[in-house]
Amino acid sequence: xxxxxxxxxxxxxxxxxxxxxxxxxxxxxxxxxxxxxxxxxxxxxxxxxxxxxxxxxxxxxxxxxxxxxxxxxxxxxxxxxxxxxxxxxxxxxxxxxxxxxxxxxxxxxxxxxxxxxxxxxxxxxxxxxxxxxxxxxxxxxxxxxxxxxxxxxxxxxxxxxxxxxxxxxxxxxxxxxxxxxxxxxxxxxxxxxxxxxxxxxxxxxxxxxxxxxxxxxx
Amino acid sequence: xxxxxxxxxxxxxxxxxxxxxxxxxxxxxxxxxxxxxxxxxxxxxxxxxxxxxxxxxxxxxxxxxxxxxxxxxxxxxxxxxxxxxxxxxxxxxxxxxxxxxxxxxxxxxxxxxxxxxxxxxxxxxxxxxxxxxxxxxxxxxxxxxxxxxxxxxxxxxxxxxxxxxxxxxxxxxxxxxxxxxxxxxxxxxxxxxxxxxxxxxxxxxxxxxxxxxxxxxxxxxxxxxxx
Numbered sequence: 001x002x003x004x005x006x007x008x009x010x011x012x013x014x015x016x017x018x019x020x021x022x023x024x025x026x027x028x029x030x031x032x033x034x035x036x037x038x039x040x041x042x043x044x045x046x047x048x049x050x051x052x053x054x055x056x057x058x059x060x061x062x063x064x065x066x067x068x069x070x071x072x073x074x075x076x077x078x079x080x081x082x083x084x085x086x087x088x089x090x091x092x093x094x095x096x097x098x099x100x101x102x103x104x105x106x107x108x109x110x111x112x113x114x115x116x117x118x119x120x121x122x123x124x125x126x127x128x129x130x131x132x133x134x135x136x137x138x139x140x141x142x143x144x145x146x147x148x149x150x151x152x153x154x155x156x157x158x159x160x161x162x163x164x165x166x167x168x169x170x171x172x173x174x175x176x177x178x179x180x181x182x183x184x185x186x187x188x189x190x191x192x193x194x195x196x197x198x199x200x201x202x203x204x205x206x207x208x209x210x211x212x213x214x215x216x217x218x
Numbered sequence: 219x220x221x222x223x224x225x226x227x228x229x230x231x232x233x234x235x236x237x238x239x240x241x242x243x244x245x246x247x248x249x250x251x252x253x254x255x256x257x258x259x260x261x262x263x264x265x266x267x268x269x270x271x272x273x274x275x276x277x278x279x280x281x282x283x284x285x286x287x288x289x290x291x292x293x294x295x296x297x298x299x300x301x302x303x304x305x306x307x308x309x310x311x312x313x314x315x316x317x318x319x320x321x322x323x324x325x326x327x328x329x330x331x332x333x334x335x336x337x338x339x340x341x342x343x344x345x346x347x348x349x350x351x352x353x354x355x356x357x358x359x360x361x362x363x364x365x366x367x368x369x370x371x372x373x374x375x376x377x378x379x380x381x382x383x384x385x386x387x388x389x390x391x392x393x394x395x396x397x398x399x400x401x402x403x404x405x406x407x408x409x410x411x412x413x414x415x416x417x418x419x420x421x422x423x424x425x426x427x428x429x430x431x432x433x434x435x436x437x438x439x440x441x442x443x444x445x
Binding site: 060108112115116118119122123126127132135136138139140142143144146147150151 | 368371372375378379380385388389391392393395396399423427430434438441442445
């Protein structure tokens with residue numbers, strides 16, 4: 001309960017700071033402010049997908065159904081944040097490049113990412129038996145996550161992309177001034193808190209639904 | 219430990235021989251692949267007939283044909299075992315890894331023999347010249363290998379999920395997209411001519427995709443196979 005309130009206030013402060021405290025970025029101008037929302041959303045998406053894979057591996061090792069539910073919740077949250085990253089990215093692209101969508105390698109790879117996890121949910125819905133569904137979708141989640149490095153890290157660097165890079169590869173440092181870095185890191189923290197809270201709520205819901213199913217089955 | 223992979227491979231070859239023998243008797247999977255590829259090819263060629271197309275479009279068409287033909291035939295190996303009920307016998311006869319190796323080799327054989335037939339036909343029917351022949355052959359080879367590699371384990375998933383009609387395509391398409399993008403990009407350069415350096419990064423990507431697909435399949439297959 002207290003955690004929620006802290007995340008709520010923290011998020012509000014970040015939103016206000018991103019418009020008032022943070023300076024407009026060099027090169028990107030006012031559109032650069034969206035970085036405070038876009039980049040954390042993308043990172044949380046990758047984090048949630050990673051957790052989906054970790055839980056899938058845990059399910060295959062231990063065979064406990066709660067890991068399967070946790071993997072499912074993580075895949076759902078990852079998809080929500082991935083959609084948010086796509087939308088904020090498209091809005092920024094409209095401001096900076098003049099078009100909402102132009103199949104930049106980053107846009108291509110995020111589309112594929114969304115399709116992969118959509119296929120994951122299709123697979124889950126196609127199987128009736130609980131154990132079999134858990135097992136097969138765990139294998140698919142692991143396979144799916146293996147394509148993430150290709151999509152998120154390799155493809156945008158191998159093919160020419162106009163997407164700005166946050167980390168300067170040659171100097172190994174963040175290309176940001178101090179005020180911006182402060183707001184950005186606070187936003188990252190706020191998004192992580194938000195993810196943790198959403199995950200917790202959703203996990204409790206899924207556990208209760210499962211117990212209800214068990215009761216009906218008896 | 220050093221001798222351990224070899225029995226896997228020998229058993230895998232035995233399963234490949236068994237599957238090839240079954241395939242030669244019915245020729246069902248191969249006919250499905252070839253008929254699908256030829257039908258699409260004829261339709262495309264018929265509708266664009268006289269026009270000379272850009273390498274961009276031809277490259278995409280080639281991989282669309284190969285991808286959907288693969289989807290039509292590659293799920294067959296596992297689905298057939300489930301349908302005839304020979305799964306249990308196969309489980310008793312071999313461990314999971316040799317089974318995967320055998321099925322993988324079978325799918326590779328199937329897909330490569332399809333490309334040998336369809337790709338020349340494709341080039342002839344669409345009046346396409348190849349500017350960089352060696353790079354083109356390498357692209358088609360690595361691409362087909364990757365298609366078979368990733369499809370094999372997905373076919374196993376589909377057969378366990380009750381072989382629902384379109385599930386194979388739904389599952390395979392997103393997982394195979396990175397491969398298809400790289401393959402299309404390399405084919406475009408190989409057909410239309412361009413810097414060899416551009417192809418190199420695509421071929422590297424295809425190569426690593428193949429490696430990841432095979433290793434991941436070997437590690438994960440056990441969980442699908444032994445329920």
